Amino acid sequence: MERYVVAVLVNNKFGVLNRVTSMFRRRGFNIDTLTVGETQNPKLSRITLSFLGSDNKDQIIRQLEKMPDVHKVQELEKGSSVSRELLLIKINNSSEARQDILAIVDVFRAKIIDYAPDSVTIEVTGESGKVNAIIDLLRGFGIIEMCRTGIVALTRGKENVLATDAEIEEGSEG
Amino acid sequence: MKISGAEILVKTLIEQGTEVVFGYPGGQVINIYDELYKHQDKLKHVLTAHEQGAAHAADGYARATGKVGVVIATSGPGATNLVTGIATAYLDSIPMVAITGNVSCPLIGKDSFQEVDITGVTMPITKHNFFVNSIDKLAGIIREAFKLAKSGRPGPVLVDIPKDVQTALFDYEPADVVAPYPKKPVTSAAIAKAVEIIMAAKKPYIYIGGGAISGDAGKEIEALAERIDAVIGTSMMGLSAVPTKHPRFLGMVGMHGHYAASIAMHHSDCLITLGARFSDRATGKTSKFAPEAKIIHIDIDAAELEKNVRTDVGISGDIKEVVEKLLAVLPQAKHDDWRSHVEELRKKEAASDPVDDRFSPKNIIRLLNTYKNAATPVVTDVGQNQMWAAQYAEFEQPRKFISSGGLGTMGFGLGAAIGSAIATGERSVLVTGDGGFGMCLTELATAVTYNVPVTVVILNNTVLGMVRQWQTLFFGKRYSNTDISNRQTDFVKLAEAFGASGYRAENESELKAALDAAFASDGPVVVECMINKDEFVLPMVPPGGSMDDLIVKVGD
DSSP states (O other), X not given: OEXXXXXXXXXXXXXXXXXXXXXXXXXXXXXXXXXXXXXXXXXXXXXXXXXXXXXXXXXXXXXXXXXXXXXXXXXXXXXXXXXXXXXXXXXXXOTTTHHHHHHHHHHTTOEEEEEEXXXXXXXXXXXXXXXXXXXXXXXXXXXXXXXXXXXXXXXXXXXOOOOOHHHHHHSOOO | OEEEHHHHHHHHHHHTTOOEEEEOOOGGGHHHHHHHHHTTTTSEEEEOSSXXXXXXXXXXXXXXXXXXXXXXEOSTHHHHHTHHHHHHHXXXXXXXXXXXXXXXXXXXXXXXXXXXXXXHHHGGGSSEEEXXXXXXXXHHHHHHHXXXXXXXXXXXXXXXXXHHHHHSEEEOOOOOOOOOOOOOOOOHHHHHHHHHHHHHOSSEEEEEOTHHHHTTOHHHHHHHHHHHTOEEEEOGGGTTSSOTTOTTEEEEOSTTOOHHHHHHHHHOSEEEEESOOOOHHHHSSGGGSSTTOXXXXXXXXXXXXXXXXXXXXXXXXXXXXXXXXXXXXXXXXXXXXXXXXXXXXXXXXHHTSOOOOOOOHHHHHHHHHHHSOTTOOEEEOSSHHHHHHHHHOOOSSTTOEEOOOSSOOTTHHHHHHHHHHHHHSSOEEEEEEHHHHHHHGGGHHHHHHTTOOEEEEEEEOSBOXXXXXXXXXXXXXXXXXXXXXXXXXXHHHHHHHHTSEEEEESSHHHHHHHHHHHHHOSSOEEEEEEOOTTOOOOSBOOTTOOGGGXXXXXXX
């Protein structure tokens, strides 16, 4: 199983996210991470999906492309794209642990965004691998709670996933 | 001048070429029905007995003509009663627009009386659906619904219109009938690769599905078969795309396919698949499907390629266009060995099907062939009756075999038979069973109301035959809940109670007399044929088997 990341440009309307995720559900595809937000064109939202797949990747992309609310689907391959995740993680703090925590924060270029004598909240951005690595390191201190955004990604260089206005007009009404 | 949303809807339906709508009124569509009343000279409304029947009728209308079928239902239960009909159309790629009323916008989400989230419910069984939240979008959405329903791979689209949008006022500007979205051009590289495979083939087989009918490509497919010296087999959905008596046509493949059609497919070295989606009922076990063949898959829907079976070349595009492009470059071929091998299979098939005079489903369907004409829509229910009709009914024109393939909806038949008869003006023949007919027989009321010419042939074996057949073969004859002989329904009296004519036939001469009367009538006639409950649908590929495992006779 490999992890794939796709950017899906959709109409910025209610119910569209539901349609996309419902397609994954009913065809038995599993979504690993999902982020969604408006693009520079307020008519469009960008859904960034990652999923674990093997031979079903093309099928998933074709099923997405078939949906009337979907304008474009692009696979963001590792070599030709940049990706980030944001992690907020709250761990136990104590005078004995403090120095070790600060060292980890420093090495990972993370940030402490909340500090209390018995807890500390850290913000980390990076590729999923880096995020996974810091979580593993912090596990020893006792994770109180954590929250990660899932992957956002863009292609390298000037290439983009934007649809032209004509392509947007072609889409559905309402 | 500003007019109401309900009037905009009706005017837009008319503007988009709708001649007939099927439906059932209710609280949240009263305004629409008021406009249907005012526009009845331009748009005919057929009132069914149940919304499910209306959905199947709109579906039958669409299957028989290729036009978009339109159905209207009220909110809540009216809308949910459409669900089976919409799913039936979705699985078979039938163009349909379903209009539902809903409670006014301020009441949405409050669990109001007869409120149901029908766009949520139908999301996985429609091509797309719309909730119209403001009057200014209404006409545009209706047009977009028609456009989507008939573009590319057709399918059902639902439009949910809250009551306050129906009563709101807005301008209406007439528009032209919407054209489908343009089809994506076919790449020449894909054509070249297909040509290479076809030219290297020694045993070419053209396998067609429902796309051959919706893509109107029957004639081109026949020409391709002549050119490359191929034989033709079909999925159930492709029946009637090519005339049954075409010398290259072998029949249906799959779980209950014809022997020669299925075995030749298994032996083929080049399978040119046109508008078929390799359903599990057609392929059997996919790992053993057409093991020696290079597979060329041509379909309007790119998402069908590589979905169910491995393919050597996948071409997404209009079938007719692709076949024309293939014809433009392929030279005349000759494969005498292959053709004579297929002839041997056909002889073997004929030998296993001796002529007898039993009052069997096979002989009943064959007798029906002599009554119907080239234009008669043959509609089926689901189960044994469907398979017998698929195996033995003969067709000369496309769109004459109307059957629920993908969803396999028992109860589909009567509504669809009414819809197809209204659509074509021809007497339709419904082949059904006592089980399937029992599910939606209330639509006899509709057939009587509008004096719809339908001959309902009930193959009454007093059991739910297809499930019983499996129980016989695979469940040690434990007939759990498949014997319905204690129902004691008298279908002749039932027909008469509805105001139709009814006949019972226990032998061929009684059937002939009944069919003579039915085909002389201008309205609905029910003919109940008493058949043996141990009649089996054969051949049969056992579950999990491949074409090679075809059971021809029980005891094999």
